[in-house]
Amino acid sequence: MNQIPFIPIALIILVLPLIGFFFTLLFGKKIKQMYLFETGIITTALGLSIYMAFMKLMYYANEKIVSELTWIDLGSTKAFGKISVDLGMMIDNVTVLMLFVVCLISTLVHLFSIEYMKGDKRYNRYFSYLGIFTFSMLGIVFTHNMLMMYIFWELVGLSSYLLIGFWFEKKSASDASKKAFVVNRVGDFGMLAGILILFANYHTFTFDKVFAQISQGVLPFNSEFWLTAMGILLFCGAIGKSAQFPLHVWLPDAMEGPTPVSALIHAATMVAAGVYLTVRIFPLLTGDALLFIATIGAISSFIPATIALTQNDIKKVLAYSTISQLGYMVMALGVGAYAYGFFHLVTHAFFKAGLFLGSGSVIHAMHHEQDIRQMGGLKKKLPITYTTFLIFSLAISGIPLTSGFLSKDGILASAYAFGNLTGYKIFAISGFLVALMTAFYMFRLLILTFHGEPRNEEKYHHAHESPALMTMPLVLLAILSIFAFYTINPLSAQTGWVLKDWLKTPASVVPEHARYSFMVQKHDEKPEAAVKHEEAVAEKPAAESEHTIIHSEEYTEALHHAHYPAMFLSLAVAGLGILFAFIMYFWRKINADKLADSVKPLYKFSLNKWYFDEFYDFAFVNGTLLLSRFLAWFDSTIVDGIVNGSAVVTRQLSKLSGLFDTYVVDGLVNLSATLSGLLGIFTRKFQTGKVQTYIIMVVFSLVALLFILMNYGI
Amino acid sequence: MTDMSTLSTFLTHIGLGHFLFISGMLFSLGIYGVVTRKNAVMVLMGIELILNSANINFVAFARYGNYGFHGQLAALFVIILAAAESAIALAIVLNIYKTFNNVNVDEIDKLRE
Amino acid sequence: MNHAPLLSLITFLPVIGMIIVLLLPKGMEKAMKITTLTVTFLQIVIAGVIWSGFNYSLGGINDPNSFQFIEKFRWIELTGVAWLNTIKIDYFIGIDGISAPMLMLTALISFIAALSSWNINKAVKGYHAMYLLLVTGMMGVFVSLDFFLFYIFWEVMLLPMYFLIGIWGGPRKEYAAIKFFIYTLFGSVFMLLVMIGLYLSCQETLAAGQKVFTFNILSMMDPKNYTATGILSPLNPHNLRFIAYIGLFAGFAIKIPMFPFHTWLPDAHVEAPTPISVILAGVLLKMGTYGILRFNYPIFPEITRQVIWWIAAFGMINIIYGALCAMAQKDFKKLIAYSSVSHMGFVLLGMASLNTIGITGAIFQMFNHGTITAMLFLIVGVIYDRAHTRGIYEFGGLATQMPIYTGFVTIAFFGAIGLPGISGFISESFVFLGGFGFEPIRLLTILSTIGILLGAGYMLWTLQRVYLGPLNEKWNQLQDLDGREYAMLIPLTIIVLILGIYPSFMLGLMNTSVNALVDFMAKSPQLFSSIGM
């Protein structure tokens, strides 16, 4: 069917970074130029992925290419039937879009890093880590099943661990990497539970097969509750990886890693993996699960936004902003705006990567100064950086003509529509508030960094524009933040090819009454997409025919109505935010410090990140450590003690007789030993050395034996 | 009255029981002697009492049970054995006296726990 | 028997080696070391030959015809009289898919540990003699199909182990050695009793139609073979099978070591010299779980069914408890010892699932724990050799000083955490999948998954404390790995990675047997419990 060998190309793309990783790691010490090899490899992958994305989106936009092989065959038993574990790849539009994003940003980050990391003592190692990261990320992108998702999920965790802790000599860096991994594991823990439910019920990991079974009415443990639970548990993985509330705490710390790394994994790709996962499992999410997801998304977008208002570290601001934006995406998925959620992922990837790289450029220029209070007036010194940074800021604030406007507006509109349809207006309200704050803190950042007077003259003096290798990615990303790449109508993404042709909301497979009501397709209407591609559908098995349909009429209607109010409202709040920022920091009409003082508790609360870290440290980290210390104590004292006979008795006895002590050390160590030791002391007592005592005891024993035997009857 | 009469019958009609009583007493006294005497030689005397008590039994049982001469023979053997034992025992006690300078059984307790 | 006696060869080759070592005059320490290395290397070669000749389609478990490389001949034959049972004990060895991976593991770990023994210079002769005897014991345990033979091998290991810990161990070696010995012996005496009970309850029919009591464990798996009055016979309404099960289980549980019998392990590990820790963690602990799979499961299937929840529960406790204890340790080796407790919990949990995927996971976890923990102990050994301390807090920033070493450390640590791409992941997730798929232990499985979280916690914390952060200047003269250490770590690393990516190498080996076991466990409890009523 396919003229294009998608699968082989995908395999090559997948394996290339791995090759890059191995060779760079192995020969990095000997050959100084290995980083070029690695960069070349990634660039090749980018080229291939562009080719693939192009071919797929242009010519096979409505096809899904799946290829799988049996990885582990466990044969069959009478009781459980055949069991095997498959590996497979799935290439659909989402895949290739994501693939493109990952490869592109990875490539740009490679290029950026060549300059940024120059002089580091583990230069090549760094590139090899980027390689393994890209490999893992691509694995997530290509997978068609949950197990592989989990595998690469963990590998991504590993590579992020390696990259965050790249400067492991810094305690903060190694702390942060550990924290990132462990917090992610908390999410994975839920995800694993979800996978367990999935496998226990469907005996497969493959998405399509699971969807097919659910759509035939096979529910986990025959209960919709468990379907919801499974969805939420799987989504837990996303909570961890996408740094959603309440597991968002690792991401700000992860800024300890090199800045390009932050751009790559903590802005554009890895954190987006959570959203990607949610996208993948979207069809099996029930209404309740979606509501949960939306709530998590809303909270995650709101809290970090408030925190970002007060942060002074340039990267921290961006980090919180990232969480907030990811929350947006998640919320979008939660309210059923599948396409917008993913769309925002793509646009956000570009401008957030840009922001990070821009901040990297600033930091590079400022000799690793990250505090915005030390900056100011850099506009003149770093013109390209400034310009691109401005574009990115506009994009993230959702100003028209930028890509950010398109996606963000879509999300807000969806939330608005969702509120109208279901009554849950809180999502829309939160969304707009966040938009307001986003605009404010982004411009606060921009103004404090680039405008005004330099606050640290010395550093300012040394600052200079970064080399071309660093600015080029910025420019490229800035270009990609322009609306034109996504639609011809700068005010509506709906008409753009991305949404119209490429991103189709997959039909939910859950029982109808468990869905959002607006996602239930009226049966008499034939889905538009389905009609359009009847030919293609006809060739596919029946179960798959439902896979690319869009929302019900009702929803489309509501969305349509929400579009303009939402757009205006979002524009208004963005403008307001920017205005505030200018008032406070540019024109200094309002003294920010005074304002902060006037709401000191709130300010502190925000500055201290809502005390999440403290709380977690207190409740979980210390709790676990305490528990473990207690258990270790318990183990060495009580369990050992119980087995060894009561420890106290032992100790007292050893005091009583030094003899016993030597024997305790000698190896009479456990219960039987102590007991037999004590009994032994007792039995020894009879051996007095006086023969007459012995005889008394013999006579006594005679009497005793007589009585014992007489008990058996005379 | 019956008690008195049984007792008087018992006292006036010598039978096996009388001898058994004597032997039982001798046996017990022998053991008591072995257990309580300090001097090793006196301990040995206790053992002799034990052997004698058994001998009385042998002879008495043989007589009252009409078991022929087996009982007497046994008593004879025991006497011979007792002689041999005394010889060895006294040799040992003498040796003890040589090494320990006394024959107090309770003081000879170097071998103990 | 129309094949070469490969199993006997692989089992008794070390004995030959031991004799050679004993005959070598004093002063030829190098020759002794080389002998040990050669013998263990030959074992690997033989293991390879066995693998290449292994028929993947034969299941084993309870079917004598589908065991492979069987060697069976009469060892003890005593004709009885009316009141005295005829005793026929066979030298009966063979492997199926459950023992084959263990055989491979033993061969591999023995060789690695032999390499690691190279720098033991105290009483070399005794060391290598004991070591080789130990290897024979381990091999024998995994190939025996006769309970009597099994028991002998099982006990043969004790003494060498005692001396290996006790003579060449750390400061509290005597304590650790005797603790190990007593614990294991305590377990094995009950095993002896159960063995005798089974022997007196189970008869096999000889070719001539004569029925004789038997130690053959395959015969014990068929309820038809039991006598009506045997105390462990399902036919006997007053049988003691439950108690016997517990006794046998306790014997194995001590070896695993299962909470609350685990306290010997940290001591033994900490005090043992590195190669012995490797052997201990790599092979010895597996004997417990292997024994449960080989004996408790098929011989007492109906009771296994009854207690399955408890096995899983203890598995869970092991996982969580071991992990939490590991977290609190300040001694590197003790930490790994507790991590072993935790990891063996996965094996128990997987076994309790009674389905293909779980048991596969359990056996595979046995193998993986063998390789990964061996690596971990070697890793500790490397710094202990150099720094003569194992205090976690005394190090810091070693990654700067010893980058290649730290690379191996990272692989091993992440292997222990269960990172995909490393073999431990497959087994752990299979254990979870299997456990979750089995209704009664579903909740326990979910609770156990906390273990992976805690595992990540303590492992990464350790990684950070020892290897990351600023370099502790005390250690700025430490050397990176030398050739011998490469030779130990690289094979393990390669195996761990290959099995992580393509586990079917190992899974294929065991798969048919696991399925046979699952089928057996599915149908035989009814057979066993219905026959008596």
Added chain:
Amino acid sequence: MNSLNFFNNLGYAWPETIITLFLAILVIYNLVYPQARRALGIISLLGIALALGFTIQQMWTQFPTDPSWLSGFTRMLIPDKIGIFFKVIILIATAYVVLFTEFSEELRGTFDRAGEYYALIFGMLLGMMFMISANNFILLYVSLELVSYSSYVLAGFMKTSERSSEASMKYIIYGGVASGIMLFGISLMFGMTGTFYYFDISRLLMMININSVLFLISGIMIFTGIGYKISSVPFHFWTPDVYEGAPTTITAYLSVASKAAGFAALIHLVRNCFVGAVATDGYWVMLSHFYWKELLVYLAILTMTVGNLTALWQDNLKRMLAYSSIAHAGYLLAAMSVLSNQGLIAMVVYFSVYLLMNLGAFFIVILIQNKTGSENIDDYNGLGTRMPFLGACLGIFLVSLTGLPPTAGFIGKLYLFLALVDAKMIILAIIALLNSVISLYYYIRVLRHMYLTKGNNESPITPSFGSVLIALSLAVPVLLFGIYFTPLIEWAKTVVLR
């Protein structure tokens, strides 16, 4: 009775006759050549070898199954194979002890009395031979006293040594009382039955009812004498003291031979007096006049537990081995308490093994004592490296005593537990097993001191060729029977089959 009959009857007692003969030869030879010590040993060995030959020859002699058919003094003897087995054990033990004497340094001071030494050993041997085959209480008592007298003297043979003298004194007082109690019991038995013959008593027991309390008292009193010989708790008190004080060769002898004789006497007493018949499944149908099973079970438990527990605390190796021998008596009693042919087999197997390992252990102790002059466990520090061969041998013996495979000790335990489990005496089996775990502590402790602890002296000790040979002759069978025990069991089977 004519003389021809006497010599015919002597056929039942050829080994004993030979021993008596050699006893006389030894005495006379010593009178003629007072200085020829070596020759005495050789003569002794010769005598033992001859007696052994005749004893083994008796295995193939057909004896009448019912001893009451016999006439003359042979009525007093039970010519069965179990007796022959124990005689063989005793003869072998005696041979080894004679050999050990050659290596004993502590006996060097008594070499001027070597004649007496060998004569006493032969006297003891003679006593034990008769004790084993005794079918008559008088014979039992007399032979027991013969054994005792010899051993009293032998225990105190190093008369200048305080320990030895004390041992001997305690032994004779204790032994005198114990045998006195036994004698009293015999007299009561005589009073009840009118006979001294086992088979007569057995026949009587089948017919008449006897006052049970008296019977109990009498039985327990008789058991006191035997119990004291086999050092069963609570009649064991002499054992540690005497074992510690006596010359090590004699300790070894007491621990094996006199125990064997005691057990043989017990077996014969029980089997010939109290067993009505042997069921087809090998279990003995007891005449229900005495609670043998209960008594033996209690005593077995007590004996092994007390023995093992007290042994834990011993620092003197001889004393520790004394307690260990008490514990082993407990295991043997456990096997006995099964009261079946299976139990008997277990006993036979166990004793065969016990002979080897216990003699072996004592031999190494003697050799070490020669070098260090002490049996204290602290003086064993580092000996394993100083004398690797003997250390390894001692290791084998101790492991075997613990009952771990692949040593013969395991086979002994195996058969013991087979018998116990077969008789469904699980509790006793478990207690015995736990005891064997406890026993590991003190056996392994010796090895620990030898191998794990560093000694002050590092100089290697080379054993003489002879001692290596003797140690090997004991250690090799211990290992061999552990792996291939068919001959052992076959032998036991032949022995137990009547």
Added chain:
Amino acid sequence: MDLYLILFYFFAIITLVSAFFVVTTRNVIYAAFNLMLTLFGVAGFYVLLGADFIAIVQLIVYVGGILILLIFGVMLTNKITDTDIKSGFLNRVPGLLIVGTFAGILIGTLLKSTWRIAAPLPPPVAGLVGIGNLLMTEYTLIFEILGAVLLIALIGAASIARKQSN
């Protein structure tokens, strides 16, 4: 019959009283002489029981041999200068308790039991011939062994008691 009664009580009193003194007197020499009386009393019982030969052997061997031996023992183990040879006691209370219990049970049982007593008690037979016959036939073996016992006792006692030659 009356004489028999009187003799019995006479011997009984001699035996028991002297035996009591044997175990209670402090003076070793007194004890030895009391033992003689006891043995004499026992010999009297033998006579009463018709065992004349045993009675004579008792007198010869016990009184004439063993007792003398014991007195020698007393003499040799005490310094000659000690005029009153005294010896203490130990374990009196536990000894009394346990031995008392034991004696109570034993004597009680002995007296309560029914013994096999020949219905018409046959008159006592002069025993020498019978004993001799038995000794030479049925008890030859024991007779022989006793020889060995005596030999061993001789050797043993000599071995222990004689002076160390060097």
